[in-house]
Amino acid sequence: MTTTSTRIAIIGAGHSGLCMGMQLKRAGIHDFVILEKSATLGGTWRDNTYPGASCDAPSFLYSFSFAQKTDWSRRFAWQAELLGYSVECAVKHGLLPHLRFHAEVSAARFDEARNLWRVELAGGDVVEAHFLVTGMGQLHHPATPAIPGREDFRGEQFHSARWDHSVDLATKRVAVIGNAASAVQFVPQIAPLASQLTIFQRSANWLLPRKDRLYSPRLQRRMTRWPWLAKLRHDAQWFFFGELQLTPLMKQVRFVQWFATRKALAHLRRQVRDPALRARLVPDFPIGAKRVLFNDDYYPTLNRDNVRLVTEGVERIERDGVRTKSGELVEADVIVYATGFHATDFLAPLAITGAGGRKLSEEWKGGAHAYLGVAVSGFPNLFMLYGPNTNLGHNSILVMIEAQVGYVIDAIRQLDARGLKRLDVRRPVMDEYNAWLKRDLAKSVWAADKQSWYKLADGTITNNWPHSTMRYRRLLRAADLGVYETV
Numbered sequence: 001m002t003t004t005s006t007r008i009a010i011i012g013a014g015h016s017g018l019c020m021g022m023q024l025k026r027a028g029i030h031d032f033v034i035l036e037k038s039a040t041l042g043g044t045w046r047d048n049t050y051p052g053a054s055c056d057a058p059s060f061l062y063s064f065s066f067a068q069k070t071d072w073s074r075r076f077a078w079q080a081e082l083l084g085y086s087v088e089c090a091v092k093h094g095l096l097p098h099l100r101f102h103a104e105v106s107a108a109r110f111d112e113a114r115n116l117w118r119v120e121l122a123g124g125d126v127v128e129a130h131f132l133v134t135g136m137g138q139l140h141h142p143a144t145p146a147i148p149g150r151e152d153f154r155g156e157q158f159h160s161a162r163w164d165h166s167v168d169l170a171t172k173r174v175a176v177i178g179n180a181a182s183a184v185q186f187v188p189q190i191a192p193l194a195s196q197l198t199i200f201q202r203s204a205n206w207l208l209p210r211k212d213r214l215y216s217p218r219l220q221r222r223m224t225r226w227p228w229l230a231k232l233r234h235d236a237q238w239f240f241f242g243e244l245q246l247t248p249l250m251k252q253v254r255f256v257q258w259f260a261t262r263k264a265l266a267h268l269r270r271q272v273r274d275p276a277l278r279a280r281l282v283p284d285f286p287i288g289a290k291r292v293l294f295n296d297d298y299y300p301t302l303n304r305d306n307v308r309l310v311t312e313g314v315e316r317i318e319r320d321g322v323r324t325k326s327g328e329l330v331e332a333d334v335i336v337y338a339t340g341f342h343a344t345d346f347l348a349p350l351a352i353t354g355a356g357g358r359k360l361s362e363e364w365k366g367g368a369h370a371y372l373g374v375a376v377s378g379f380p381n382l383f384m385l386y387g388p389n390t391n392l393g394h395n396s397i398l399v400m401i402e403a404q405v406g407y408v409i410d411a412i413r414q415l416d417a418r419g420l421k422r423l424d425v426r427r428p429v430m431d432e433y434n435a436w437l438k439r440d441l442a443k444s445v446w447a448a449d450k451q452s453w454y455k456l457a458d459g460t461i462t463n464n465w466p467h468s469t470m471r472y473r474r475l476l477r478a479a480d481l482g483v484y485e486t487v
């Protein structure tokens with residue numbers, strides 16, 4: 001058991017942790033460690049290796065504005081290229097000496113007397129740090145529903161986010177439970193292999209054309225020669241794809257919603273031949289209330305003879321397959337759960353103890369909340385990246401992460417400049433911010449749906465940001481230490 005000291009401890013080596021590390025280096029701050037529980041970096045794009053895994057935000061937009069990749073191979077990059085980009089960022093920005101792998105953080109406690117965090121690792125080691133920055137993602141812990149009988153199934157079963165590549169799907173009868181963002185990507189890939197593929201759909205999703213395409217070697221060369229062109233493309237995708245098209249959808253601007261709905265229905269009509277099947281693919285919630293999926297090959301896959309869509313609901317799992325609520329047994333050799341993540345749990349299962357012994361799990365009993373998604377009152381010198389209410393359905397998460405990282409570095413710098421040791425956001429400030437957020441979330445399209453991964457069972461939306469990313473960036477442009485109690 002060893003105790004080491006550092007100025008800044010960062011948890012997680014996904015986009016958040018890496019962005020924090022890169023920007024710290026760029027700011028000339030080198031005393032930090034990135035604690036990563038796995039054996040490698042990459043977060044989401046290390047873990048999600050299912051066939052067809054790719055981003056939904058265009059590649060240029062889904063990369064850091066200050067570290068543009070100029071030679072993306074296609075408009076929506078696939079997992080291997082996305083993971084490669086993260087590795088490239090870490091190497092280019094000198095992060096390798098700062099990365100500590102197999103370092104799973106199990107608990108963190110703020111030592112008030114010394115104004116530092118004692119970060120406990122699973123093996124018993126301790127890291128002491130002046131600041132603690134979490135970058136543990138919102139979509140890290142796969143959720144597998146507690147369907148009765150799962151343990152009775154005699155075939156193979158796994159979650160799409162932990163794809164078991166040792167299972168050969170060729171000529172197998174495959175049951176896919178779930179039909180959202182991951183399923184629409186891997187179903188077209190595995191359907192030609194399987195002898196029979198059955199998709200169990202709880203509710204339909206809105207799909208819009210993806211229009212993916214390869215980028216020509218000429219374009220790649222041009223971008224590499226003039227990197228400002230890549231940055232321009234990033235900014236154009238941010239503005240036209242995110243801010244202009246999708247933000248009004250989320251804000252329920254009538255005309256935009258009408259137009260997007262027509263476009264989605266036309267997409268469905270064009271791609272699915274059978275009118276009865278089409279009818280089952282029309283969602284019963286407004287477009288945007290759940291994540292809009294950009295996809296061109298899921299609907300055509302449903303036309304295949306060996307693919308079937310079941311909408312009756314799953315009653316239980318049995319030895320030989322999946323029993324539907326209507327009593328039918330759908331026989332299967334393999335079950336894939338495309339059932340999402342424990343998205344509303346945020347920093348769980350970490351035990352975080354702040355000032356005065358306050359537990360974060362207690363503070364968040366009624367749902368995770370924070371000031372700007374970054375700081376929580378009573379937890380000094382703790383910053384979160386991709387924290388509560390900073391997820392988007394309408395732009396790239398990386399835009400949010402970059403804004404948060406800039407804010408954290410600004411706060412640390414200001415604290416240093418004033419010779420201060422500690423900052424803790426004032427509770428009335430945090431409460432007022434969250435009341436404002438709640439009011440505006442109630443007007444967003446996400447409030448219009450009964451259930452989604454953006455919210456708790458009681459309807460509280462804990463995950464999403466209800467405005468444009470431009471507005472979020474403005475709010476986080478500089479850290480106002482006036483809203484913090486400082487020592």
Ligand SMILES: Cc1cc2nc3c(=O)[nH]c(=O)nc-3n(C[C@H](O)[C@H](O)[C@H](O)COP(=O)(O)OP(=O)(O)OC[C@H]3O[C@@H](n4cnc5c(N)ncnc54)[C@H](O)[C@@H]3O)c2cc1C
Nearest residue numbers: 012014015016037043044055056057104105136137396397
């Ligand atoms: C299939 C899929 C597709 C997506 N596509 C898009 C997209 O197109 N556009 C978009 O904007 N967003 C997308 N997202 C969201 C994506 O998660 C974010 O864009 C972003 O990658 C999050 O980065 P992160 O570093 O915050 O979290 P993650 O990538 O989840 O990384 C968290 C890291 O923290 C580590 N960690 C967790 N707990 C601990 C612990 N206790 N101790 C130490 N280390 C720990 C994990 O091992 C992991 O490496 C997608 C998500 C998924 C699952």
